Amino acid sequence: MVDSGAYTRLQQTVVERCPPQRPCYSRVVDALDDALRVIRSFNEAGVDYVVVGGVALNVHGLVRATEDLDVFVRPEVENIARLRQALKAVWSDPDIDGITAADLCGDYPAVRYGPPEGTLYLDILTRLGEMTKFADLEAEEKEIAGVRIRVATPRALYRMKKNTVRAIDRSDALALRRAFQFDEEDGP
């Protein structure tokens, strides 16, 4: 839990840095293509990554809306450099240089990147508390619309989500348990 002072600061950041909403009905959007473009670029740049979160659920057939692409990345200097290169191939945005190994391998295990355009933002993760580290993450390869995706296994996703606070994570955990017939206590 973050304290109320920290929450107020985050809220202020949102108010100051969120651009005005633009209704999507005025232009053609394809949110899946946005996500696949990033993943294809990761593959081409040789980024060592695993997709987790809502996009991973969709890849496993549990279709639900999401507006972020959560990716675990191997916390190594060369890999974070490849990640920046992959993102720059998608967006010409100098802000991408602010995604650094010093942060991701140091005091900031979660970095959020909101691109200048598109429907999705990225949560780039190197660890989830002491529970989940990149090296321990069980992953497999899937394909969606011709794009190869390295994705956390349903069991790994279930373990990540089942004991978290967010309602959406608990709901995802329940959907995974039902779809893949996991035991309720199936934990780390």
Place this chain on the structure above:
Amino acid sequence: MSIQKYKSVSDMPPPPAAPGQDLADRIRTLWNRAFLLSPPHFVRGVTRFTSTEEADAMRAANEVERMRRSAQQRG
């Protein structure tokens, strides 16, 4: 489609996919519909968090701001 009855919402299975739709089509249909109803709204640029809890808190703050702006737009 015949009528199905359930004693609880939690017993209801997910709706079946439209015939001929593959997974990518199902994802596309739902995501694009969601973005029509609720346009993307997030902080641009790079934001660093010391924990995933902090990242989740910002996501919650983002939702509150999204609702506030939507209410403003409706007048």
